[in-house]
Amino acid sequence: MLSEKDKPDERQFVSLRKGGVIRIINLPEARGKRCLETLGWLVTISEDGDMNLLHPFTRVQISLPHVTTFQYYHRKWITNHLSFVHKAVLSSHPEKSDDYVLVVIYGRCRFLAFWRPGAMSWAKVYAGTNSFYDIIFHKGLFYGVVSTGRVLAFDVWGPVAWPVLELPSRYIFQVKQPFIVESAGEILIVIQDASLPDFCDDDYFVYDDRDTSRVGDRICGFKVFKAFLSEEMWVEITSLGDNALLLGDNASISIDASKFPGIKANCIYYTEDSWEFYERGEVKDACIYYLEDGSRSSCYEGESFNSSCPPMWINPPSF
Template sequence: MVSSSSYRDWAWLPKNLLWSIVETYLDQFSDFMRYSSVCQQWRCVALENNHRHKQTLNIFKACHNKLPMLLMGAKENHDEKRLLFSVTEGITYEVQLPSPCHNRFFGSSFGWLFTVDKTIITLLNPFTGRAIPLPAFKDPFGYFEDYMDEIRDYFVEKGIILSDPCLSPNSYEVVVIYGGMCRLAFFRSGDNSWNFINTKRDYVFSDVVYHKGQVYAVNCWSELVKIDVASEVDHVVTKRSRVCAQVAYLVESQEGDLLLVQRFWKSIDVDDENNSHSKTFKFKVFKLVYPVGEAQEKWIEIKNIGGQALFLGDNHSLAVSTSEFSGCQSNCIYYTDQNHVISPPYVCHGLDDDLGVFNLEDGKFQPHYIPDLSEKQMFPPIWFVPNLKGN
């Protein structure tokens, strides 16, 4: 037992000493966050006039309740910077990346981003600087290898992480949609290679989700497929629809239901030189149900998602409770452009970009971020929930 004479109350060290520690040693924001977590006194000292981390602190305050923010490339695709836009505040923050990254981001599960460099997929937490390179991506079916150099940032369309690598460093799993036929590949931490799932036929998947302990994927015909990634067995859950959407999304609602969102766009002329741009004109939302007396589950269209909002795009599709976020609109879909130019330079920003908010009740569209004319040839935007707690 420690005697009272040897006890030291570290919380009440002189402020000048505590401030000296902040200024001298806390270069990384992750160190700053750990320092702030020691006790209330240390946190107060850390927050006082801390200009070095003021920008990141503002981001932390804006996203502490897990509301997605819009992550975009900085002007001229600056390798060491990105922009984060808060839809509820209407404020854009500039983020300094721990290390340069000249590739497109996608995925965004648990605060981790996916990025691809040639055949290497890397998981990156842009705030803590932690990066996890995954094994080389070598498709045994050869669907993308002939043209991978031309679409190097897009041979992997989407990715999800089934559990947080910070919490499960030895047991996290990753699923991606890749190649021109939009097939599935699976990776488990500790493995030396990817497992390429050879389904019964080419479904051409549009989205993938981890729902109630199972991996589900869907195509643009609303055909839902349950995938056993361990045995590579696929089971068709719902029938193929007669209607083909441009994109289909899978989202787990706040109530735990599995939702399907269909997105439809059309081409419109944007100038006198016959240049066109795709513009979304409709969304439809469905819920997976198992009708009594029927042998198969089916999608039932719903017109109202209640007090929640959906965030859709190149990210892991998300549903949030709007009651927790002032300024976040209920019964709405926040979406980003997904009809990308898939080879550099990426002309995916501008006044005619296809991003905004869709209200399910009245069917109206409105903008959430309006880029200016100088923000062209930049990386596509993506919804992202920063995680500042990873090590």
């Protein structure tokens, strides 16, 4: 996991590796850019719309098509290149093979697009819908969850990407924030608790002696569901076992907490990184949600005031 620290002249990251080893990474290549994590790589976006894949440890960069090559780019709702792409997911590690695909959520309407090595522009995913909030790659397919909680699976290996599977939502109304994440080989759907009469009613939560002085008001409760794709159903689960989830607008990651000292099992680490609030200059934070009792606490000391990117999670390196 990487949590961001800021310096005036460059981007600095603190890497917590397996075994608790701390490593400081300075990335001048990411200075002033929006960063999105996928498989330990960063998709960087500059203010002028240039995009790259950057490996934070080897410093290798791979050029990506400019933001102007997205379909619908020239519609009038483009205001800021830094906030144009919301999430990015790789199918496999670029350093191991050129046979990979990068899928992103982009634009105000949150469309899907994909890119393969050698392509000069972003290709559209024909979803029949928009408002995608999260995406993952799982067993050869990309899975996206939309604002209502519906899950669609896509095959992007052919010339045209279409949905090949749909998992209906359990909810009639729009949920506040859906996430999709692979954990221990299973697909989990995580939503902010839609059963609360008031989404951010702090009276619902159990507080104890944990440090809650900096817990953001916009971070609410969560419900976790396991997806059974063949039966087209969700089943709520109340425990993550030894795993912990790292969620946010930047990335959705599951890790074995036993391999990372200081990370608590059966917890959801959640960054308050919605670009809507970030662009208004509001302070961002990262919090821990304890699935067992619904309590919350702050994730780390200090606050993020980075001028180009909210707090973010980075997948632990495999080495």
